[in-house]
Amino acid sequence: MLKIESVSKLFNPGTVDEKIALLNGNLHLKAGDFVTVIGSNGAGKSTLMNIISGVMKPDAGKVWIDGYDVSLLPEHKRSRWIGRVFQDPMAGTAPRMTIEENLAIAYKRGKTRGLGFGVNSKIRSIFRQELSRLGIGLENRLGAKVGLLSGGERQALSLLMATFTRPQILLLDEHTAALDPARAELVTSLTETIVRELKLTTLMVTHNMEQAIRLGNRLIMMDKGKVILQVDESRKDHLTVEQLLGEFEAISGKKMADDRVVLG
Amino acid sequence: MLDSLRGAVEAGLLYALMALGVYITFRILDFPDLTVDGSFTTGAAVGATMTIAGIPPWLSLLGAFICGGLAGVCTGLLHTKGKINGLLSGIIMMIALYSINLRILGKPNVSIRGEANIFQTESSQFWIGGILVVSVVVLLLLFFKTDFGLSLRGTGDNNRMIRSFGANTDMSIILGVGLSNALVACSGALVAFSQKSANNLMGIGMIVIGLASVIIGEAILGARTVWRALIAVVLGAIIYRIIYALALRVPGFDSQDMKLITAVIIVGALVIPTIRRSLKEKSVGKKRTEQVLASLGNDKAGGAR
Numbered sequence: 001m002l003k004i005e006s007v008s009k010l011f012n013p014g015t016v017d018e019k020i021a022l023l024n025g026n027l028h029l030k031a032g033d034f035v036t037v038i039g040s041n042g043a044g045k046s047t048l049m050n051i052i053s054g055v056m057k058p059d060a061g062k063v064w065i066d067g068y069d070v071s072l073l074p075e076h077k078r079s080r081w082i083g084r085v086f087q088d089p090m091a092g093t094a095p096r097m098t099i100e101e102n103l104a105i106a107y108k109r110g111k112t113r114g115l116g117f118g119v120n121s122k123i124r125s126i127f128r129q130e131l132s133r134l135g136i137g138l139e140n141r142l143g144a145k146v147g148l149l150s151g152g153e154r155q156a157l158s159l160l161m162a163t164f165t166r167p168q169i170l171l172l173d174e175h176t177a178a179l180d181p182a183r184a185e186l187v188t189s190l191t192e193t194i195v196r197e198l199k200l201t202t203l204m205v206t207h208n209m210e211q212a213i214r215l216g217n218r219l220i221m222m223d224k225g226k227v228i229l230q231v232d233e234s235r236k237d238h239l240t241v242e243q244l245l246g247e248f249e250a251i252s253g254k255k256m257a258d259d260r261v262v263l264g
Numbered sequence: 265m266l267d268s269l270r271g272a273v274e275a276g277l278l279y280a281l282m283a284l285g286v287y288i289t290f291r292i293l294d295f296p297d298l299t300v301d302g303s304f305t306t307g308a309a310v311g312a313t314m315t316i317a318g319i320p321p322w323l324s325l326l327g328a329f330i331c332g333g334l335a336g337v338c339t340g341l342l343h344t345k346g347k348i349n350g351l352l353s354g355i356i357m358m359i360a361l362y363s364i365n366l367r368i369l370g371k372p373n374v375s376i377r378g379e380a381n382i383f384q385t386e387s388s389q390f391w392i393g394g395i396l397v398v399s400v401v402v403l404l405l406l407f408f409k410t411d412f413g414l415s416l417r418g419t420g421d422n423n424r425m426i427r428s429f430g431a432n433t434d435m436s437i438i439l440g441v442g443l444s445n446a447l448v449a450c451s452g453a454l455v456a457f458s459q460k461s462a463n464n465l466m467g468i469g470m471i472v473i474g475l476a477s478v479i480i481g482e483a484i485l486g487a488r489t490v491w492r493a494l495i496a497v498v499l500g501a502i503i504y505r506i507i508y509a510l511a512l513r514v515p516g517f518d519s520q521d522m523k524l525i526t527a528v529i530i531v532g533a534l535v536i537p538t539i540r541r542s543l544k545e546k547s548v549g550k551k552r553t554e555q556v557l558a559s560l561g562n563d564k565a566g567g568a569r
Contacts, residue, residue, distance in 0.1 A: 053428070075427050075428070076427045076430050076431060076432050076433070077430070079427070079428055079429055079430035080430055082428075083428075084428045086424075090422075091422070091424055091425060092425055092428075093422065093425060094417070094418045094421035094422040094425060094426070095421060095422070096417075096421045097414070097417060097418065097421055101414055101417075104411070104414055105414050105415060105418050105426060105429055105431070106429050108411050108415075108429070108430070108431075109429050109430050110430050111430075113410075113411035113412045113414075113415045113431060114410070114411055114412060115407070115410045115411070115412055115413075116410060116411055117409055117410055117411075118409060118410060118411045118413070118414045119409070161429070162428075
């Protein structure tokens, strides 16, 4: 479903500030895979996300989605296949527009946007039904400005907007990191349900070790722009946080350094 | 007095189209577009020149709309494809249009007195202006509810998000700035028809007047919903003209003070709401503090007894 082939990305190439963000990275996700990604600061996790979604173009290598070479496609064209939730709850929704208007924008993912009305009674009932799956009462507030919602509500809405059109690939970039523990738990369990029900191929960056082990069927660990460890389904079931940290130290020769890391 | 008030409302209606254009770029797209000073004159020049060439005035108005739109599209292209800073793209187009407008007009000042005119009678300016403004507001309102309109609003509100849903933000900006300047040029052509002349300096300061209208309207009506904001902009344009007309009646002021009066009006519209808000907060805060203190005092008294 998603294939990344020897992808490299440098920041400020050729200057004293040159930084290797990704080095000859390879990754292959089968349809239905739910892969969690962990790694220390500057490991290249976010760069990986940005390269898959087309925000950044790689300096070398190719990205394939569903059999298509998308390496040259700009972000807005790739979004036909890719749903995305950002870390910042403010990033995934438009604050000055209403809930239903935001959903209408998401509803048109990958379709041409013409001069038909974005919301009509039929579409509105679809929105209401989808929102009720979140279980936080947003279905009764379709006309409310999104800027009035709390961070957790906005992130839950972002998650719904990213997924309800069933994209082939879902990218989650530490999407619970900015929320308080209770809200983070809500969004995590929503993520789990939605990914399972819609059978979405998912790549999730997280700094929460426990979450990385509990969610998904595969786990990868990154350091200095490289994938240094891949844990498959059978091993992941009885992996512990201590083992994971031990593996990291053994391979990279240093302690896991992430100022936000949560051991779970 | 009443006459000048009526004149102010009539002029306000014609300038309202320009203000609506400014609203689209500044508020909807969050793009500070300075093309307006140029494209307003372009509209006037195209409208006047086409009319002199014997083309029916309504078609000339359409011509102005199209030419203004093209100017805006150029600005959008400079910004999105040329990666030029938004303010600078507008300034570049503004200065380019200065020469283009002179070319269209052929000389700095062109009179269309005696030619066919959209406004054939005295009262027609009020009615035609009013009908045009109402229909443009209704059309814009409907447009901003369409899928394309929503993606335009999303582009100004959160362009990162809307790109992740597959909207082409470059296209939104190009077409949005185009639509904005098309309206501005229409306004320019209407003003030319109303003054029965067009000159190459009539657009100077237009962007400031447009902004003033937007800000005055928002200060009075607010901008909670799109339709409210659109009506606020029209109202703002009319009120600006009324204030301006009143200011001109103050002894000692005359038309050369126009730009200064405009600047003062804008400063007023920006500063007065801020002062009002902070005064209100202060007084509410004071009152509440007293209430809280009073209730605490009661508790203490109760406890001591």
